[in-house]
Amino acid sequence: MRIDVVTIFPDYLAPLELSLAGKAREKGLIDVRVHDLRQWTHDRHRTVDDTPYGGGAGMVMRPEPWGEAFDALGIEGATVVFTTPSGQPFTQAVARELATRDRIVFACGRYEGIDQRVLDDVATRAEVREISLGDYVLNGGEVAALAITEAVVRLVPGFMGNAESLLEESHTLSDSGARLLEYPVYTKPATWRGHDVPPVLLSGDHAAIASWRHDQAVRRTAERRPDLVHPSVLLDDVEIRPVRPSDAGELYVLQRACWVQEQHDNPDVRIPALHETYDDVRDWIARDTVLVARSAGRLVGAVRGQLDGEVWEIGRLMVAPDLAGRGLGRTLLRRMEELAPEAATSYALFTGAGSARNQRMYKKAGYRLRGEEFPGAVRMEKRISPR
Ligand code: JD8
Numbered sequence: 087m088r089i090d091v092v093t094i095f096p097d098y099l100a101p102l103e104l105s106l107a108g109k110a111r112e113k114g115l116i117d118v119r120v121h122d123l124r125q126w127t128h129d130r131h132r133t134v135d136d137t138p139y140g141g142g143a144g145m146v147m148r149p150e151p152w153g154e155a156f157d158a159l160g161i162e163g164a165t166v167v168f169t170t171p172s173g174q175p176f177t178q179a180v181a182r183e184l185a186t187r188d189r190i191v192f193a194c195g196r197y198e199g200i201d202q203r204v205l206d207d208v209a210t211r212a213e214v215r216e217i218s219l220g221d222y223v224l225n226g227g228e229v230a231a232l233a234i235t236e237a238v239v240r241l242v243p244g245f246m247g248n249a250e251s252l253l254e255e256s257h258t259l260s261d262s263g264a265r266l267l268e269y270p271v272y273t274k275p276a277t278w279r280g281h282d283v284p285p286v287l288l289s290g291d292h293a294a295i296a297s298w299r300h301d302q303a304v305r306r307t308a309e310r311r312p313d314l315v316h317p318s319v320l321l322d323d324v325e326i327r328p329v330r331p332s333d334a335g336e337l338y339v340l341q342r343a344c345w346v347q348e349q350h351d352n353p354d355v356r357i358p359a360l361h362e363t364y365d366d367v368r369d370w371i372a373r374d375t376v377l378v379a380r381s382a383g384r385l386v387g388a389v390r391g392q393l394d395g396e397v398w399e400i401g402r403l404m405v406a407p408d409l410a411g412r413g414l415g416r417t418l419l420r421r422m423e424e425l426a427p428e429a430a431t432s433y434a435l436f437t438g439a440g441s442a443r444n445q446r447m448y449k450k451a452g453y454r455l456r457g458e459e460f461p462g463a464v465r466m467e468k469r470i471s472p473r
Contacts, residue, residue, distance in 0.1 A: 089192070093192075153207060165190050175220070192227070436459035
């Protein structure tokens with residue numbers, strides 16, 4: 087693969103000499119060339135920018151130097167990547183795509199950007215990709231070109247010593263189609279500053295180690311990047327169905343277990359769920375709309391709904407503590423919202439004033455705080471968009 091980088095700050099790309107890309111160059115796997123755009127200027131000041139047509143702050147990069155640069159580099163058939171905050175988000179999938187190219191030319195802009203006619207002209211004789219490193223503003227395109235080059239080069243066949251390890255990485259699709267974040271890693275010593283390595287990793291039991299690592303990856307992904315995976319992957323063996331009278335016992339026990347944390351977070355609050363009797367539970371599962379979640383024969387979650395006027399009151403949303411953080415709560419909430427009768431115009435629920443994690447989840451689901459439900463508990467509501 088040949089990579090050309092055009093920039094007014096060639097030293098910015100010096101890191102490509104080092105690290106991974108450096109080795110790839112030694113192996114002849116990639117040929118990286120960095121070019122100073124100013125070599126394609128002809129005035130004493132080697133000018134690459136001018137004032138913007140239509141006015142406004144800052145300067146715009148002139149088209150002529152770029153045009154001459156691309157002419158000189160011969161970009162026919164190449165993939166020309168303009169790194170720009172208005173580009174397509176860069177992802178591992180884009181990296182895999184670019185890694186199939188023979189020739190990539192990075193155009194690193196500065197100032198307010200490059201005259202648009204440069205991109206329009208290049209598009210007549212090469213593939214143009216406008217790619218953004220992320221939703222934040224940098225001062226130029228060099229950092230993005232560096233990062234994209236590293237992410238692409240390491241996917242070039244023959245580059246990674248053990249291609250095997252590429253399969254296990256974050257953002258790499260696993261067999262079940264899940265894109266899971268990495269599990270935590272450890273090395274010697276087994277105890278460091280009083281911190282022990284998780285015993286399972288010292289057990290030699292590879293099945294247990296693999297299961298522990300998967301659990302850790304699922305937990306991290308659900309907590310840090312729920313957007314990455316389809317809920318079904320996190321809950322691949324969970325069945326959600328309407329409650330049956332036979333669920334009452336388990337539900338009563340689960341309710342007690344799930345509200346212990348709530349009591350910890352709200353020590354001075356009298357929490358109704360912890361003061362209900364078994365018969366109370368049997369009464370409301372007979373009266374209300376109730377969904378339960380079961381996994382491996384165990385009741386692991388539940389939620390109820392009841393109509394109060396035009397408000398679909400959602401409550402008793404519970405997830406077995408050992409399965410928290412996998413998106414089951416959000417899935418149960420969404421499923422109960424879907425069961426709201428036509429007459430309902432809003433959803434409402436309440437949680438502990440001290441239950442930050444719950445409130446965060448409800449806010450992510452579109453609920454907004456609506457004052458006190460009772461001492462120590464906050465009410466949250468969400469309008470139902472017209473159906
Ligand atoms: C190229 C000029 C600076 C941007 C006025 C600040 C990528 N993820 C990313 N954030 N920022 C960039 C990026 C910024 C650039 C250029 C890329 C060329 N600037 C401009 C518009 C607002 N200044 C980027 N990839």
